[in-house]
Amino acid sequence: MNRIVSLLVVPYARLKSPPLFFWLLLSYMTIVVLLVSFILYSVFFYRGHVREEVITYNNLNLKDTSDNYEAKIKQIENSVLSFSMNDRVAALDTPVFNYAAGGKLIDELQVFLTNQSLYLDNMIIYYQDSNVAIEKSRGADADVMFKRYYGSSDYSYDYWKSQFDSPYVIRILPASSFYEYDDPNKLASSSQLIPIIIRNQTNPSILFIAFADAQKMYRDFHQSITNDFYILDSSRRSYFASGGEKAEAIPAFDGQSSFVKQGDNYYFYKKGASSGLTYVNIIPNDNISQMKWNITFVLLLALAILLSLLASFLFSLRLRRPVKQLVKAIQLLTTGSPWRKQSAIKEFAIIQEKVRHLLDSNMDINQDLEHRNSLLRHYAYINQLKNIRSSAGYLKDLIKSNQPYRVVLFKLTFRPRLLEEIGDEERATNFIRDYINNVLTENYPESLTLQLESDQLLAVIYADDAGPDLDETLEGIKNVLELDLAYCFSTMAISGHYEHPDEFKLSFEQAKSMLHLRKFNGTNQILRVISGAKPANYYLMPAQEEELNASLTNGNEPQIMQFVKRELAALRKKEATDHEVKGFANYLADRAKRALVVNQLDCELIQTMQTELQHCHAFEELERLFEEWLPRLMNLVRSKKEKKDHITSFVFDYLEQHYAHDITLDMMADKLNITRSYLSTYFKEKTGTYFVDYVNLIRVSRAKELLSCSDVKIQDAAARVGYQNINSFNRMFKKFTGVTPSEFRKVEQRA
Template identity: 70%
Template sequence: MKMIASLLRFPYTRIKSPSLFFWLLVSYMTIVVLLVSFILYSVVFYRGTIKEEVIAYNNVNLNNTMENYEAKIQLIENAVLSFSLNEHIAALDKPNFDYAAGSKLIDEIQKYLATNQSLFLENMIVYFKKSNVAIEKTRGADADVMFKRYYVSKTYGYEFWQQQFDNLYVKRILPNAVFSELAFTSKRVSERKLIPIIMKNQTTPSVYIIALIDAQKMYKAFHQSITDDFYILDDEQRSFFATVNSQQSHFPVLEGSHGYVKLDTNYYFYKKGELTGLTYVNVIPDDSIVSQMKWNITFVILLVLSVLFSMLVSFLFSVRFNRPVKQLVQSIQQLTTGFPWQKHSGIKEFAFIQERVRHLLDSNFDISQNLEEKNSLLRHYAYINQLKNIRNNAGFLKDLIKSNHPYRVVLFKLTFRPQLLEEIDDDEERATLFIRAYIDKILTERYPDSLTLQLESDQLLAVIYSDHAEHKLAETLDGFRIVLDLDRAYCFSTMAVSKRYEHPDEFNLSFEQTKSLIQHRKFNDYNQVLWAETESKLVNYFLMPAQEEEINASLNNGNESQLVQFMKREIAGLRKKEATEHEVKAFINIVVDRTKRAYIVNHLDAELLQTLQSRLQHSHTFEELEHLFEEWLPSITNLIKSKKEKKDHITSFVFDYLENHYAHDITLDMMADKLNITRSYLSTYFKEKTGTYFVDYVNLIRVSRAKELLSRSDVKIQDAAARVGYQNINSFNRMFKKFTGVTPSEFRKVERV
């Protein structure tokens, strides 16, 4: 009966627990089936949606083309209107034309076209009605000569240009036409396809400007399509512009402002511009869309072959992987049941596994004996792991701190000199490891239960169990200080000692206490020991209004002597009151921030400033700080002074106005009115000259001033926002985080730590 039961159980066991070979083969086959299913689904889905995707793609391309054309035409109109305000134009508007003054206008046109090449302007013609004279970039002539010889067009003759004085409008965009020049042999030369835009200024109605746009250059810059069959139509669907290869003379009815229409074998994608009222049309042949939906027989054959090959490889790999695992299982079964090992496998990896299994079994007894030592090591790593998350949850440390045993936490902050980092290839962690080994050796000799952990590449944490004998701990830390003083040229430290605690739940408090205490370190390169019992209030450094005005004036004017005197006076004051490293760093940050703003205002290369910031990070004494400023400030002021000689009047006015009125309501329109230029021109000009958008620069100035106010404990966040020009606290919070990376409340917490 037992034999029959065992035979009945055997198939059930095989079915319930399949072999590794079975699972490997099923897994690989499943992956192959999933990949094939995904490929087939992708192909079917692709065939079903390719037409919609191609249509959507062409709609997006045409929309981009339309937006680029509309934006560029608006920019050209604004630019030409701005040029029409040129004082030479008004002065020349008289019956007797002054050709000497006209030559200056020619120079102005040449200069304007050279500096605005991105507008695609081939030329600008200024037509004076009173004197019947036309001026362009290379010459001035009577209007009939200009339009009958130099700018000849079958579409726009001399009479057409005369009639434009009688038509009442401010601007007019004309369909493109071919303009050419007549040689002495009456042969047309220098033919080019141009789009004329007529701009009139109401202050001088007897003068208008013809801006000639290079139609082909604009088309090549903005057209995005797989074909070159592109048109621009007016309201009556007459051709306003057509590419060289375009042959279309009749268009289907285009209803609405955008969409597409299929007629015969072509798709007509169209989009109407809101600014000009022109309709942009792109013609796509039907075969370029339908051809994407056909099955590819080569793809099908390759897919079938790939599936067959994948199935074969899956089977062979499963067999090869299963064989050594099966042998390994058999060997372990023989070893654990007392049977001798079989002969070593011919496979190198399997033979190695056999040897390691024997070694692990033989070492089992030794591991049991050394369990206590391993538990101690585990406790050490548990401390490190929990300390990484101490800000979020310190409850895990209850089991690691001995209950009812008084303890103190000592945080070691190490500062490495550049010469040491060069010798050890910037490997701070390796240097910290050596110092940790020394500190741990001394502490375990005097306090057997103490732990010394490495938190960061430059931070150590020691947990010391001791009674009320603080003098003994003070002697120990003083001994560390004396030893570390021997290598002060390479490294110095700050040792922050927490108060005495007993309960494990207070570990988080003690650790945070040492981190706060580190901020009270005096600014020098000596090894310092800081005790929680002597902790004083942390002081922030900020500039008084007079100091603010002095440093800004010195930087903006490149006044080296005044700037050096300011630095020496402030450093002397900090040295006299033995300022903390936190306060000195705040002073350095203010100086660097003001210098950055001076660099932006004067469009200077920031490489010199970046080098100065890097050197400041490794300055740890007042002498080093003074020497560094004396070395670098002349270079900085010389750069600023040389740049002041090439002062840009527009950007300088903006900088000066914002510096004095940043708390007021400031808009781009208001600033453009003050400069008597257009809003779009000021926006483009300011971005090109400074690399920064006008709105971003306004917010940069305001956030910088807000940082200074928040450094003072007597100013509320809402008051700081209002004082720098933000009436909405949400806008202030959003802009502050954009430029600093933290919210105002987070910034204030960091400043007060």
């Protein structure tokens, strides 16, 4: 007893940091309180909600019952109407009844009534004109049928006869007992049936009376725990009663609720949608009563609470002792320099050594995991971009989901000076990537920067609008990269906001397409999403193209230089994109190359110029390059023109103007008034190329220009350069370029 008191009386100083015993005891007692609260809440909840649950249960049961009755009545109506369309039924509607034909109709009626799903005991077809009624086993005069074979205290022969005077399609009558007599005084059988009268408007003098088995329908459709079930019409007249008694005691229904409570009973009701009948199920109040308190339950609950509190105290006391000893041992390890003192206790010394080893290993593992996780995230994003199907599904989980993100695509352009002084673009790209990654992770801890190509970096930045401003961060990176403009410059394309991981490739494609919007200058640029912006392609009007070709072919240096300066000035004025200016430069170089080929000159000079074109990133550099190389090229052309060969020059000029037409060696020989074999041999000797190969070379060169425009289809490009067969075009294009037309277009778009 004294020990218990000493444990409960805690000094004030220890209250600030309660011992383990206090927390264990508090935890156990909290669990006990929660369980008791749950039990009490369950009891009150059960008491308060059991009535609603039972009411809901009975409503659902009655709904199923009413739905089954309504569906079955509708099925009977449709089936009988279908049977009434039988030609044999209408043929018997005459003043003189044909009993031979009636026998065949009885056979068909027997087959119809074998359908057990209709719940029909029998069906009478009553002909007004002949006053004859037939059913599944016989035919007789109507008065005999309704007095002897289907007699009822509720429905007399006169009642059935009067039904011909009422215009309706279907009428459901209250259930009644129908009797059959062997003779006027001897009862043979009786059945409780629900008569359903159906009339086909095309034969109003024929009455179809379907007798549904009331008890069988009740047994199959009624799902309640009680047997007090009624069917009423709109006038509260009883159509069916499960016990056979009348329904005068059923209260009126207001239609606002699904049940009415009166006296000791609940009256659940449901009105049928098609028949208009009301289905009623009576449940005694005892079945929906609330649970009452039980003295035994209260005593057991109190005893369980006391035992739980006592067990909590004892368990807390038992667990306190070994944990207290372990804490003391750990305190010894952490006194002063914890990993230099060795415990004298063997067990604790082992624990100390193992903990030291685990901590060291944990530090190494964490570093290794951090590095591996970074690599895995790289792989995850690369797999997304390149559509790599990987069995390692966990890679996809490394891509953050349900977090807004943007991607920034960095395109690096290196100058020749970097290759001369450093000599390694890959090394420079790694330095830039590390710098960008450090800046971005400082502002956006979840960001990731990865290298896609030797000159492309991709940064994935998870941040919403409330975070650091991305534009300011990129402007800071841009200002730092400005220091190395002599070696390289970059283009930073920022995508829009996305959230779903499946949209990652879409965000990358958006940023990639924006690279074509870069302005032509050798500075760092930041490109943002502009709605409706599309890269412009360089093109000439037909008259300008003809003028340029003539100037290049004839070596007209002043005219070609004037053309170049005029085009460069126009491009500079409109602040043309890098894509458009490079398109102009490549177009001019390609045309100059063709002029060299036409004049049978070596193309090595133009290839050197094209190599230097790749390193021109400003209008001044481009203009300087053309001023240096074009005069040399035009001088070569003019020199060759002085030694012009009449036959090859005519072929070159004609093909340049008519390459899109049907051109053959025979046609060219006729135009030159020479033989076909002579032209073929002469052209090969002078140019080193077969005539057919040269024609295809001209056409493929022109097709390359057309395919550089994204709005020209491959089939259209083939037709415009003279190929009517797409297979021939594909074969020749790959022969002279090494790639197919579709592959060439992809390379152009990527560039």
